Amino acid sequence: xxxxxxxxxxxxxxxxxxxxxxxxxxxxxxxxxxxxxxxxxxxxxxxxxxxxxxxxxxxxxxxxxxxxxxxxxxxxxxxxxxxxxxxxxxxxxxxxxxxxxxxxxxxxxxxxxxxxxxxxxxxxxxxxxxxxxxxxxxxxxxxxxxxxxxxxxxxxxxxxxxxxxxxxxxxxxxxxxxxxxxxxxxxxxxxxxxxxxxxxxxxxxxxxxxxxxxxxxxxxxxxxxxxxxxxxxxxxxxxxxxxxxxxxxxxxxxxxxxxxxxxxxxxxxxxxxxxxxxxxxxxxxxxxxxxxxxxxxxxxxx
Numbered sequence: 001x002x003x004x005x006x007x008x009x010x011x012x013x014x015x016x017x018x019x020x021x022x023x024x025x026x027x028x029x030x031x032x033x034x035x036x037x038x039x040x041x042x043x044x045x046x047x048x049x050x051x052x053x054x055x056x057x058x059x060x061x062x063x064x065x066x067x068x069x070x071x072x073x074x075x076x077x078x079x080x081x082x083x084x085x086x087x088x089x090x091x092x093x094x095x096x097x098x099x100x101x102x103x104x105x106x107x108x109x110x111x112x113x114x115x116x117x118x119x120x121x122x123x124x125x126x127x128x129x130x131x132x133x134x135x136x137x138x139x140x141x142x143x144x145x146x147x148x149x150x151x152x153x154x155x156x157x158x159x160x161x162x163x164x165x166x167x168x169x170x171x172x173x174x175x176x177x178x179x180x181x182x183x184x185x186x187x188x189x190x191x192x193x194x195x196x197x198x199x200x201x202x203x204x205x206x207x208x209x210x211x212x213x214x215x216x217x218x219x220x221x222x223x224x225x226x227x228x229x230x231x232x233x234x235x236x237x238x239x240x241x242x243x244x245x246x247x248x249x250x251x252x253x254x255x256x257x258x259x260x261x262x263x264x265x266x267x268x269x270x271x272x273x274x275x276x277x278x279x280x281x282x283x284x285x286x287x288x289x290x291x292x293x294x295x296x297x298x299x300x301x302x
Contacts, residue, residue: 005034006115009059011049011074013040013066017093020065026108032115046070050077059084061278067092072137072255075126075275079135085121085276087114094163094206097138100216101277103284113280120281123273124216125200130267138255139199140268142242144174144226146253163205176228178245183237189225197224198240198268202286215288219272241267
């Protein structure tokens with residue numbers, strides 16, 4: 001029987017803000033899946049384990065069981081050492097990657113399709129930020145969302161409701177800052193902003209549709225600018241630079257994790273068709289034309 005089962009390596013973060021144990025249990029209890037559960041114990045573990053599983057050759061699928069940060073680490077490991085496709089489980093707080101890749105469909109249905117072999121193989125774009133040694137799966141932000149994450153750490157609760165309450169408080173406390181935005185080297189905006197959002201996934205916090213028309217397989221990054229005085233402004237390109245003109249290094253968020261660069265700005269560049277994933281059919285809204293695999297994909301220096 002084992003020869004007919006799908007060999008799955010589940011990289012599980014027990015500290016995730018959702019229910020990683022429940023997501024693993026659904027995999028474990030399905031008779032069509034041969035499961036290898038690999039828990040993380042600290043920062044960087046998910047990336048390292050994903051690379052090891054890719055090199056090992058046993059797994060046919062790698063499942064990221066955790067939040068958006070865990071999914072990003074697993075994606076980074078599979079990008080550096082390409083091998084089996086990535087499947088994301090909804091086991092974190094916001095689960096924005098799961099919403100983008102699986103359209104918030106029931107996890108039991110996704111696992112059933114995995115065992116039946118009816119999930120579709122697709123390639124999606126990743127991104128990389130200059131000077132930051134990691135790839136980006138979900139996206140990167142400045143302003144309101146980093147403030148939201150800081151506020152959420154002081155609150156009780158879990159899941160998207162926690163992020164929603166923290167976001168409402170962040171909207172009342174966030175102060176605008178002078179920002180210059182470049183898209184592919186051309187000035188796109190100069191003035192006060194409350195927040196910026198860059199990526200391909202449409203939602204942040206699992207609930208807020210910040211990039212409503214973005215696609216994750218078109219070889220482009222989308223950007224949303226929030227000023228608080230006008231409607232959101234949207235742009236699209238292969239490289240996007242966010243620069244504070246008051247020379248203050250911005251607090252930025254990458255895939256749910258906070259980071260403060262040494263400089264007042266940073267540039268995010270797309271990595272087209274960089275990662276193979278499994279997704280249900282019909283395809284989620286964030287997928288467009290079928291992407292082709294580039295001849296060479298260079299990983300960031302490690």
